[in-house]
Amino acid sequence: MDYTYTPARIDPARSRLLRAQINDFHAEYCAVLDTGDVELWPEFFTEDALYRITSRQNADLKLPVGLVYAEGRDMMHDRAVAIGRTQMFAPRHNLHLVTNIRIIDETPDGEIEAEANFLLIQTLVEGPSTVHLAGRYYDRFVQASGDKFLLKERQVIYDTAILANDLVYPV
Amino acid sequence: MDYTYTPARIDPARSRLLRAQINDFHAEYCAVLDTGDVELWPEFFTEDALYRITSRQNADLKLPVGLVYAEGRDMMHDRAVAIGRTQMFAPRHNLHLVTNIRIIDETPDGEIEAEANFLLIQTLVEGPSTVHLAGRYYDRFVQASGDKFLLKERQVIYDTAILANDLVYPV
Amino acid sequence: MDYTYTPARIDPARSRLLRAQINDFHAEYCAVLDTGDVELWPEFFTEDALYRITSRQNADLKLPVGLVYAEGRDMMHDRAVAIGRTQMFAPRHNLHLVTNIRIIDETPDGEIEAEANFLLIQTLVEGPSTVHLAGRYYDRFVQASGDKFLLKERQVIYDTAILANDLVYPV
Numbered sequence: 001m002d003y004t005y006t007p008a009r010i011d012p013a014r015s016r017l018l019r020a021q022i023n024d025f026h027a028e029y030c031a032v033l034d035t036g037d038v039e040l041w042p043e044f045f046t047e048d049a050l051y052r053i054t055s056r057q058n059a060d061l062k063l064p065v066g067l068v069y070a071e072g073r074d075m076m077h078d079r080a081v082a083i084g085r086t087q088m089f090a091p092r093h094n095l096h097l098v099t100n101i102r103i104i105d106e107t108p109d110g111e112i113e114a115e116a117n118f119l120l121i122q123t124l125v126e127g128p129s130t131v132h133l134a135g136r137y138y139d140r141f142v143q144a145s146g147d148k149f150l151l152k153e154r155q156v157i158y159d160t161a162i163l164a165n166d167l168v169y170p171v
Numbered sequence: 172m173d174y175t176y177t178p179a180r181i182d183p184a185r186s187r188l189l190r191a192q193i194n195d196f197h198a199e200y201c202a203v204l205d206t207g208d209v210e211l212w213p214e215f216f217t218e219d220a221l222y223r224i225t226s227r228q229n230a231d232l233k234l235p236v237g238l239v240y241a242e243g244r245d246m247m248h249d250r251a252v253a254i255g256r257t258q259m260f261a262p263r264h265n266l267h268l269v270t271n272i273r274i275i276d277e278t279p280d281g282e283i284e285a286e287a288n289f290l291l292i293q294t295l296v297e298g299p300s301t302v303h304l305a306g307r308y309y310d311r312f313v314q315a316s317g318d319k320f321l322l323k324e325r326q327v328i329y330d331t332a333i334l335a336n337d338l339v340y341p342v
Numbered sequence: 343m344d345y346t347y348t349p350a351r352i353d354p355a356r357s358r359l360l361r362a363q364i365n366d367f368h369a370e371y372c373a374v375l376d377t378g379d380v381e382l383w384p385e386f387f388t389e390d391a392l393y394r395i396t397s398r399q400n401a402d403l404k405l406p407v408g409l410v411y412a413e414g415r416d417m418m419h420d421r422a423v424a425i426g427r428t429q430m431f432a433p434r435h436n437l438h439l440v441t442n443i444r445i446i447d448e449t450p451d452g453e454i455e456a457e458a459n460f461l462l463i464q465t466l467v468e469g470p471s472t473v474h475l476a477g478r479y480y481d482r483f484v485q486a487s488g489d490k491f492l493l494k495e496r497q498v499i500y501d502t503a504i505l506a507n508d509l510v511y512p513v
Contacts, residue, residue, distance in 0.1 A: 016363075019362075034288075100373070119290075123330040129330055131302070134437050202457065206478065292461065
């Protein structure tokens with residue numbers, strides 16, 4: 001995937017329907033992460049999905065490494081369980097804001113390439129709310145059934161160079 | 172109301188129309204608060220509406236108390252007048268950003284349950300812009316006429332544990 | 343233009359289509375600024391467009407001055423080139439988040455008056471991500487062809503009173 005500007009290659013009317021549907025996906029995904037059970041998080045992905053969180057600097061240099069790397073739902077599940085348990089010891093509130101959704105392309109077999117900006121606001125106990133992570137999603141979706149979409153790939157490319165703490169919560 | 176993750180119970184196509192309409196509501200509501208006259212704020216509510224701002228911690232413990240509690244437009248009006256006058260002495264700029272709108276349910280009599288994430292950015296005179304309050308709306312709307320919606324209940328559940336100052340502006 | 347609250351004067355259904363289209367415009371515009379080539383920025387404007395960035399305080403006092411003022415694509419192009427080159431010496435990442443889009447009016451000759459809230463998050467090398475600029479767009483669009491819109495006027499009115507550094511990136 002390329003993380004520079006890619007012009008959209010899709011009919012505008014089709015793009016608007018897809019944007020509304022993907023918008024719903026983001027809202028559900030973030031609601032589960034922010035107010036639900038992090039262990040449900042892998043269910044937003046296909047069985048063999050790729051998930052990576054990496055800095056823009058790494059992405060620009062095309063380095064494969066990242067802060068988080070998971071291949072397949074099983075790895076994501078392990079991570080979600082680990083986070084769910086760590087949270088008990090270091091409680092914090094997460095709030096994801098997703099904006100600027102762009103539908104880039106739709107392949108003949110129904111794969112959708114999309115981007116969006118996100119802001120992850122984090123609040124530690126007895127602290128103010130701060131920008132924990134800011135960046136951009138580079139996503140590939142498949143339409144599972146009707147209005148249900150799943151992520152086949154999510155590259156979370158964040159701008160933030162210094163993270164306030166070590167625990168990496170899904171984005 | 173429950174402040175954990177609630178899956179949507181509504182047809183996706185209907186949900187998208189409602190989301191577009193509720194999106195318009197949020198944009199109007201915030202524009203009045205940010206660039207208009209705070210005394211118009213109660214007009215976004217039904218006569219008997221419930222409005223509460225409380226921390227997520229309080230909400231999780233099911234404590235009824237909150238930072239702000241108003242039952243009915245009259246109480247909101249009193250609050251708005253008080254704030255309008257205080258603003259003269261402690262001027263600041265407010266900016267509301269609303270994202271991640273979710274339509275949860277629509278009852279047979281037309282009541283709509285919805286959620287959204289918000290960020291309230293505040294700028295004091297000669298200061299930087301900071302995240303003043305970050306959290307989530309838990310709303311019940313009624314459709315007053317055509318495309319006009321009113322809030323019957325708004326629960327503002329904020330994550331932020333420390334507020335930068337005492338004046339509580341509507342969210 | 344008036345920078346206080348202006349009620350919308352447009353049919354709600356028409357407003358929703360326009361909002362979806364303008365939403366696409368913002369997403370493209372910001373993607374070019376954040377991950378593309380700033381020298382493409384003037385292409386989002388008409389040949390004779392007006393672009394201004396000014397503080398809300400200045401706007402409220404109806405002062406014509408501002409942080410940035412450009413009349414026509416040529417002036418914008420000069421600015422974009424200057425910024426493109428400065429960036430090499432003071433690298434930073436920009437992330438624009440646009441929310442709360444409002445369509446205010448559509449004139450018989452197809453000019454669209456619209457507003458939106460924005461947050462410009464900036465990350466300096468080896469620094470955290472911070473709110474660099476927060477404010478509101480006051481826009482006039484023309485429909486160039488089909489789904490393509492161009493800005494005829496953009497007034498960027500920011501709340502932020504203290505800017506973290508001197509370089510003014512397009513908003």
